[in-house]
Amino acid sequence: MAERTRRTPLSRDRVLAAAVRLADEVGVEAVSMRRLAHELGVVPMALYKHVASKDDLLDGMVDVVLGEIEPADPALGWQDGVRARVLSARRAVLRHAWARRAIESRTRRTPTVLAHMDALAGMFRAGGFSVDLTHHVMHALGNRIWGFSPELFEEPPRGEPLSPAEQEALVAEFVQRYPHVVEIATAATQADPARAGCDEQFEFEFALDLLLDGFERLRTAGWSSAGPGA
């Protein structure tokens, strides 16, 4: 009886919140039903009373992250509004290192996902985009709608260290085989020697604004998929 209050009952929200916290700490790939259950002081099968399957759990976790997106100030024009909302999505995703990959691997259109898409489409429409053009620009934004673009240039995980000689030989071969890759990689590092690699935030906004500017041009030109000036 001393144990009366020893555990508040589980719920879907509690399970999802714990899963998100666990993934934040140890990475998604380390989140197993067994480990999550252990973390909640419960037996693995107990989770299935609140979550249909591990897939459902992952979907729910993505929803939690996407639920952190803040709506844009309705006073903003379409361009600033879309920009603000996308950047808010980006902040949400960056808060959870695993989220990017998790979103990429799911396709379920949950209410949260649909609400986000609807809000963006609504801003285009209110900004004077035709239904047709809205459709295409949503496609063009692609993953950027979630606030991320791919990890092409990310630091690779460090392997075991090589001897200086080996390393030098490797670099030399590299420069010869992939001169342009080396060129742009070193340029990026030189621009800000403090940090190797790229300023992801800059790259993201660069591409985003390039697209938004392109959208605006098509809008003012009255672009339609049926052909020019239709």
Add this chain to the structure above:
Amino acid sequence: MAERTRRTPLSRDRVLAAAVRLADEVGVEAVSMRRLAHELGVVPMALYKHVASKDDLLDGMVDVVLGEIEPADPALGWQDGVRARVLSARRAVLRHAWARRAIESRTRRTPTVLAHMDALAGMFRAGGFSVDLTHHVMHALGNRIWGFSPELFEEPPRGEPLSPAEQEALVAEFVQRYPHVVEIATAATQADPARAGCDEQFEFEFALDLLLDGFERLRTAGWSSAGPGA
């Protein structure tokens, strides 16, 4: 002794080729070391003589797909050249339904990956792009470098069929909650009623050309990340 020639020996290439074929037929998620070994008439552990781990296997499979990319005609200008190479990558990826997701989930820069990136960067450079701008446009292309953009609008897997009444209620709620999503989705279907969903190829080229045109504008303007006109 009648069995002398019953099996040509395995090799990394044979293993990878079989894995790709198997993934084409049954999907990547169904490709396990055990099943792949079985398919090759061999015991699971035999694969490890040719492949370091399952991760290595996946990397190798991606490499096989990316190896199908054809180099662009060097006579083409940068814009047509980049366009051609990217569309060739797209064709390669579409040939293997699982490849899109597999590429997204790997970050290893294999020689094939680097060669592709180098070829693209080289075309930008030859087309008069500064190192700086080349770097940023490569980022902006993002996943499109692999010939795909995300699957936002893809058909969801069909669940169990609902009664007409249920379905109608669902649609009604949907229309009310996500009016803009419905709007653009139905527009797409009406444009070509034969097929629900979107013309992915059109959407891809739409976004690609939007970006390429934007790149060209920046190039002629002498854009630099240091600021306008630098």
Add this chain to the structure above:
DNA sequence: GACAGTAGGTGTACGTCGTACACCTGTCAA
């Protein structure tokens, strides 16, 4: 032809995973 070295295939075993299924238990409505 004898023989060591080695590349490549085998067999067994371990720990981990998701989850089906039968069961128990505490709460609350009637």
Add this chain to the structure above:
DNA sequence: TTGACAGGTGTACGACGTACACCTACTGTC
């Protein structure tokens, strides 16, 4: 008082990746 039911338990199964010790058949050398 009862009995339905939401929610937590325990056991078990089949699949997974892969470590490790082993065997086998071919190679080049003398």
